[in-house]
Amino acid sequence: MLDAVLSGLLQVLSPDSMMLMMIGIFIGFVVGVLPGIGGPVAMALMLPFTFGMPPIHVFAFLLGMKVVTSTTGDITAVLFGIPGEATSAATVLDGHPMARKGQAGRALGAVLMSSLVGAIIGALALGLSIPVIRPIVLAFGPPEFFMLTVVGLIFIASLSRGQMLRGLIMGCLGLLIALVGIDPQAGVPRYAFGQLELWDGIGIVPVVIGLFGGPEILQLMLSKESIAGKSASRKIVGVGQGILDTFRYWKTVAVAGLIGAGIGVIPGVGGSVAQFIAYGHAKQTSKHPEEFGKGSIDGLLAAGGNNNAKDGGALIPMIAIGLPGSVSTAILLNAFLISGLNPGPEMLTTHLDVTFSMVWITIIANIIVVILALPLLKPLARLTFTEGPILVPFLLILVVLGAYAENNRMFDIWVMATSAFVGVVCLRWNWPRAPLLLGAVLGDLCERYLFLSSSLYGWSWIQRPLVIVLAIAAVAILFKTGWDVRKHARDRQAASLKEVRS
Amino acid sequence: MSALFSFRDAAGVGRRGARMLPLVLPVVLAAAFAGPAQAADGCDFYKGKTVELIVPFSAGGGFDAYGRLVAKYMGDELGAANMIVRNQPGAGGLLATNQTWTAKPDGLKIQLMSVSGMITSELGGADGVGFKSGQFSWIGRVSGEPDVIATAPNGSIKSLDDVKKIAADRKIRIGSSGVGDIDYIEAGLLAKMLGVETDVITGFSGSSEVYASLGRDELDFFVSSLSGGEAAEKAETARILWSFDTEAVPGRPEIKPLSEVVDAKFLPLIKAQAAVVAAGRALAAPPKVPEDRLKCLRDAFDRAMASEKLLDESKKINRPVAPLDGQKMTTLVRSVTDDAPKDYLELLHKAYAQ
Numbered sequence: 001m002l003d004a005v006l007s008g009l010l011q012v013l014s015p016d017s018m019m020l021m022m023i024g025i026f027i028g029f030v031v032g033v034l035p036g037i038g039g040p041v042a043m044a045l046m047l048p049f050t051f052g053m054p055p056i057h058v059f060a061f062l063l064g065m066k067v068v069t070s071t072t073g074d075i076t077a078v079l080f081g082i083p084g085e086a087t088s089a090a091t092v093l094d095g096h097p098m099a100r101k102g103q104a105g106r107a108l109g110a111v112l113m114s115s116l117v118g119a120i121i122g123a124l125a126l127g128l129s130i131p132v133i134r135p136i137v138l139a140f141g142p143p144e145f146f147m148l149t150v151v152g153l154i155f156i157a158s159l160s161r162g163q164m165l166r167g168l169i170m171g172c173l174g175l176l177i178a179l180v181g182i183d184p185q186a187g188v189p190r191y192a193f194g195q196l197e198l199w200d201g202i203g204i205v206p207v208v209i210g211l212f213g214g215p216e217i218l219q220l221m222l223s224k225e226s227i228a229g230k231s232a233s234r235k236i237v238g239v240g241q242g243i244l245d246t247f248r249y250w251k252t253v254a255v256a257g258l259i260g261a262g263i264g265v266i267p268g269v270g271g272s273v274a275q276f277i278a279y280g281h282a283k284q285t286s287k288h289p290e291e292f293g294k295g296s297i298d299g300l301l302a303a304g305g306n307n308n309a310k311d312g313g314a315l316i317p318m319i320a321i322g323l324p325g326s327v328s329t330a331i332l333l334n335a336f337l338i339s340g341l342n343p344g345p346e347m348l349t350t351h352l353d354v355t356f357s358m359v360w361i362t363i364i365a366n367i368i369v370v371i372l373a374l375p376l377l378k379p380l381a382r383l384t385f386t387e388g389p390i391l392v393p394f395l396l397i398l399v400v401l402g403a404y405a406e407n408n409r410m411f412d413i414w415v416m417a418t419s420a421f422v423g424v425v426c427l428r429w430n431w432p433r434a435p436l437l438l439g440a441v442l443g444d445l446c447e448r449y450l451f452l453s454s455s456l457y458g459w460s461w462i463q464r465p466l467v468i469v470l471a472i473a474a475v476a477i478l479f480k481t482g483w484d485v486r487k488h489a490r491d492r493q494a495a496s497l498k499e500v501r502s
Numbered sequence: 503m504s505a506l507f508s509f510r511d512a513a514g515v516g517r518r519g520a521r522m523l524p525l526v527l528p529v530v531l532a533a534a535f536a537g538p539a540q541a542a543d544g545c546d547f548y549k550g551k552t553v554e555l556i557v558p559f560s561a562g563g564g565f566d567a568y569g570r571l572v573a574k575y576m577g578d579e580l581g582a583a584n585m586i587v588r589n590q591p592g593a594g595g596l597l598a599t600n601q602t603w604t605a606k607p608d609g610l611k612i613q614l615m616s617v618s619g620m621i622t623s624e625l626g627g628a629d630g631v632g633f634k635s636g637q638f639s640w641i642g643r644v645s646g647e648p649d650v651i652a653t654a655p656n657g658s659i660k661s662l663d664d665v666k667k668i669a670a671d672r673k674i675r676i677g678s679s680g681v682g683d684i685d686y687i688e689a690g691l692l693a694k695m696l697g698v699e700t701d702v703i704t705g706f707s708g709s710s711e712v713y714a715s716l717g718r719d720e721l722d723f724f725v726s727s728l729s730g731g732e733a734a735e736k737a738e739t740a741r742i743l744w745s746f747d748t749e750a751v752p753g754r755p756e757i758k759p760l761s762e763v764v765d766a767k768f769l770p771l772i773k774a775q776a777a778v779v780a781a782g783r784a785l786a787a788p789p790k791v792p793e794d795r796l797k798c799l800r801d802a803f804d805r806a807m808a809s810e811k812l813l814d815e816s817k818k819i820n821r822p823v824a825p826l827d828g829q830k831m832t833t834l835v836r837s838v839t840d841d842a843p844k845d846y847l848e849l850l851h852k853a854y855a856q
Contacts, residue, residue: 044562048570052818138718182593184705187681189629196600196630199593267711322737323714331562333710337733338567338819344737407560407591452705456675456720 001131001352008056008356012364017060020053021365024064025372031065032072032084039069039085040327041405047335055339056357062335063358064365066328067119070308071369074111078300079104079383080227080395082213082402086204087310089437090275090303092212097295102228104381107300109242112370112377114253114304117246119366121257121305122264122312127359129316130348137320140265143461146449147470148266149442152273154474155280156435158481161289161488167435170426174439177202184448197411204272204441206403206416211437213399214420215427220388220395227384227391239377245297246305252282252298256305264313267325272441274313276434278306284480289488293432312362319347319355545581545798547609552584553577555785556613558598561589567821568644568783569614572803575812580802594683595619596630603633607788609795612641617781618684621838626850628682636836638786639796642803643826643834646782648747649688649775650731650757652740654719659743662696662763668722669698677712677724678704684779685709687853688725688746691775694849695764713739729822747776774846777838782824784831800828 011017031042043062050058073084078095091111098107129136160167180191181201192198220227246253256278263274282302283292292299314325322343324330336343347355403416426433453461461467557569569587577585590598595616602613621635653659665674674696676689681704693700703721706712712724717739725746734740745751748761761772785803787796806812807825816823
């Protein structure tokens with residue numbers, strides 16, 4: 001085993017692999033800052049260039065690219081409030097408010113460093129799971145996946161604290177969005193209104209870009225000011241502080257990373273949900289939950305620490321049994337087959353070095369990204385001081401392109417525009433947006449896995465040990481949220497009473 | 503593999519070929535006398551033009567790899583300035599196929615078709631089908647492989663008797679990635695032929711998830727492509743048991759053809775399904791592309807598919823090709839759409855009517 005660990009490292013450090021990794025990182029950086037055209041699209045387009053390369057070169061190139069797009073997705077989320085990928089929506093919630101307060105430098109420093117820490121946690125999770133990878137992956141069937149989606153849905157409650165009713169309504173709206181498309185069991189189109197475009201459901205990427213990016217662009221257009229506004233000083237400070245913040249709140253980052261690596265394993269759920277679970281968890285355990293959504297550093301760190309960790313987690317079922325956990329791992333799986341590798345036991349025996357090389361590539365590429373991005377943070381942060389009218393046309397192009405790129409169709413641009421409208425309404429009347437997204441992503445999976453569980457196991461799936469453990473966890477989270485909300489309300493009441501008395 | 507297709511060729515070429523001869527002969531003669539110069543002149547149309555190859559699924563998948571492989575070499579053979587691949591995913595390929603059906607037949611837009619899926623959804627009268635497979639201008643088949651029936655890697659099923667033994671206790675479970683998918687049709691066919699009580703389990707997101715479920719011993723059977731089955735065998739999530747065919751899989755004598763396992767009365771059903779599957783992935787242009795342009799496309803396709811470079815690359819990326827020329831492809835598609843057995847059609851209608 002140690003041989004394979006070393007051999008994997010040496011092969012990654014060979015000049016050819018390092019060179020390809022650098023090219024991958026470069027492409028990923030350029031493409032990744034365009035919202036929507038995140039990792040999966042970049043990887044799919046670059047896949048044909050890997051034809052004929054040895055496996056480790058392929059992964060150095062593609063994984064390097066993937067890693068950097070996760071990070072750059074966070075950068076656009078912080079700067080413009082437009083998530084570069086569906087998986088960096090949570091970064092917007094606190095990262096962008098920080099930028100508007102003129103703290104873009106600190107936010108970028110924090111997100112970059114926490115991404116690195118998260119990536120290392122994800123890679124270690126992958127590396128450490130290798131000896132037991134197959135039994136673990138095979139122990140999770142549809143019943144366990146269903147319960148995990150339930151746990152995810154419960155976080156809607158903690159994400160809606162302070163506006164519970166609105167949060168639940170938005171969550172339901174998300175679930176309704178998830179209903180659109182071909183019903184996974186009976187194959188009947190639901191709410192498709194005769195449009196073939198709606199058969200596959202409503203794409204999550206255009207929804208995320210519109211929901212979060214739309215209102216920001218509108219605000220810039222109307223105020224004609226820069227993102228950071230007039231209030232902030234024009235000096236860019238705090239990159240160093242952001243990096244330090246990562247270590248000051250190391251627990252938040254580490255837990256977020258572990259959540260990312262863990263949830264990343266679930267096929268289909270992956271990053272778009274892990275981020276909100278990590279964020280919701282951070283909010284629940286934070287001393288200042290009321291700051292979340294207004295520029296809280298722990299919220300940002302949780303989102304950042306989670307984002308790159310999930311990539312490591314998503315690789316686990318792909319390597320173990322050939323089951324991809326996310327869109328980008330599905331492309332990696334194809335790269336596996338193209339380069340003549342077979343996921344499964346082979347990856348844990350004869351090709352163990354390749355498996356470990358993926359761990360190393362994740363770590364090394366992330367370190368390189370941080371080193372390369374650090375000097376760029378100041379000029380990037382300066383963009384938040386650019387006048388709105390100059391910035392807006394570029395941002396408009398980016399969101400339109402991003403919505404279009406995933407499936408090459410006009411329809412998605414209309415989805416994005418509609419979501420932007422919803423986003424503006426939400427922001428104006430203070431309705432939370434994250435529950436909608438969580439509902440939209442989880443609704444479909446929740447339904448599918450529930451149906452599968454019952455058609456495979458009848459009612460006996462309820463007795464599976466892991467299902468029971470997860471159910472207990474779900475109930476515990478629900479109670480904890482309820483308790484916190486009540487306590488908060490009581491404290492507020494007490495405070496106002498005191499005010500009245502004095 | 504060749505034996506596999508000979509039956510399909512026999513199904514159509516003889517009859518239709520004879521009818522075609524008077525039409526084809528003058529063209530052949532004219533071409534022979536005019537020499538290669540004129541043949542090339544006929545394709546001047548493509549000089550400097552950009553040909554668009556539509557792939558009806560997302561970039562980065564297996565289908566996409568085939569599209570890009572062909573586009574890379576066929577564009578040059580055609581003399582076009584560019585042949586670009588455009589991914590247009592949606593509704594399991596129906597979205598793109600419907601659009602290609604109504605596209606301008608100028609020979610500048612072609613599509614890589616998932617032929618088996620389009621034929622079964624057309625024959626089954628599925629929602630959203632706006633085309634007739636037999637009327638596309640077929641350019642040629644890129645790849646086609648038989649489908650196989652896989653069981654759990656450590657499961658007890660080795661023969662039909664084992665199936666019956668299990669069926670005495672509980673229903674046999676067959677996985678499917680979705681109602682109306684080709685594996686759903688095959689699950690229905692298999693259920694009918696095994697003659698035992700079955701549950702077809704749907705709701706999986708795709709074939710890799712069905713294989714994962716098979717690996718967890720939750721299912722008894724799953725029907726998929728040979729390459730998919732072999733990948734799952736290597737991942738130890740499946741064991742290939744039978745081929746959905748009347749012939750054995752070349753190089754895998756231990757995999758019995760289904761026709762030798764089930765009752766002989768099901769032979770026409772197996773043949774019909776095997777023919778549908780054999781149509782594989784093929785290139786087509788919209789209906790009524792001018793004869794000369796279609797000929798250019800077909801010739802360029804044939805040359806590209808025969809070129810050493812393409813074959814080398816296909817081997818390198820583990821995407822085997824099984825070319826069939828445009829004329830034969832047309833015959834194959836029409837033989838299936840025109841002559842499908844009645845009980846096969848009934849089963850398809852039932853599958854899509856749900």
